[in-house]
Amino acid sequence: MITRKPIFPHVIELNMQAGHLMGCNVYLVYDADEWMLLDIGYEDTVEEIVDLIRDLDFPLSHCKTLLATHADVDHSQGFAKAKQILKTSVTAHPRAAHLLETGDRLQTFAEIDAQGIHESMPPVIVEHKVNEGDTLRVGSLELEVWSTPGHADSQLAFRLGNLLLSGDNIYRDGGVGAIDAHHGSDIPSFIRSLERIRDSSIEWLLPSHGPYFRKDVAMINRVLDRLRGYLHLSDFGTCAIDWPLMKLWEQEIAEGKLPE
Numbered sequence: 001m002i003t004r005k006p007i008f009p010h011v012i013e014l015n016m017q018a019g020h021l022m023g024c025n026v027y028l029v030y031d032a033d034e035w036m037l038l039d040i041g042y043e044d045t046v047e048e049i050v051d052l053i054r055d056l057d058f059p060l061s062h063c064k065t066l067l068a069t070h071a072d073v074d075h076s077q078g079f080a081k082a083k084q085i086l087k088t089s090v091t092a093h094p095r096a097a098h099l100l101e102t103g104d105r106l107q108t109f110a111e112i113d114a115q116g117i118h119e120s121m122p123p124v125i126v127e128h129k130v131n132e133g134d135t136l137r138v139g140s141l142e143l144e145v146w147s148t149p150g151h152a153d154s155q156l157a158f159r160l161g162n163l164l165l166s167g168d169n170i171y172r173d174g175g176v177g178a179i180d181a182h183h184g185s186d187i188p189s190f191i192r193s194l195e196r197i198r199d200s201s202i203e204w205l206l207p208s209h210g211p212y213f214r215k216d217v218a219m220i221n222r223v224l225d226r227l228r229g230y231l232h233l234s235d236f237g238t239c240a241i242d243w244p245l246m247k248l249w250e251q252e253i254a255e256g257k258l259p260e
């Protein structure tokens with residue numbers, strides 16, 4: 001048996017618990033003997049994670065469900081294997097469920113041919129579909145389900161008291177989940193999701209990558225300004241809502257304006 005190192009009451013993060021980086025953050029939320037996992041990471045770390053949970057003295061048969069923040073390969077490739085070992089269910093947003101059940105490799109970033117990325121996505125059945133306003137129970141704890149689209153259209157976050165298990169919304173350095181049209185990213189939705197997080201009573205963000213951090217309104221505002229800029233620049237292609245330079249260009253063509 002290993003000593004449990006919760007990062008907050010009822011929450012263990014398994015990279016921190018293991019003392020080394022295995023992959024995406026995997027949160028174990030527990031109350032008494034009941035527990036659930038938030039995300040799982042790649043398939044090749046599943047056995048280490050399950051061994052760790054056993055060593056922490058959580059009964060494997062008391063895993064309530066495996067919960068997905070979204071369907072990206074680095075969060076969810078291991079669900080099929082973990083589900084088989086733990087004999088539990090999978091819980092996800094309906095659109096993430098579709099990607100997980102069909103083993104979609106494009107929208108989950110498993111297949112990026114131009115970068116030589118060719119990962120597998122073992123299909124997994126999702127028993128429970130959850131969305132905005134739903135509540136998940138672990139022992140006597142209640143997790144509130146937030147739909148926070150932006151990075152992905154199926155991105156979820158989960159509120160536990162003053163904590164937000166925040167998925168790929170925002171990281172400690174002000175980075176956000178990748179913006180990619182093929183991935184279902186939507187910048188106006190992203191802005192609304194981050195404004196909601198900023199304006200909430202949440203005090204701590206527990207993201208799916210990198211360190212957990214205290215919510216910082218000034219930092220989120222800087223990130224929002226950056227994202228609002230993207231709406232009018234070419235940086236993320238069709239994710240922009242307009243491109244003012246093209247209006248200017250049209251005018252300059254009409255005037256025959258040459259470089260000064």
Ligand SMILES: [Zn+2]
Pocket residue numbers: 024072074075168208209
């Ligand atoms: Zn991610």
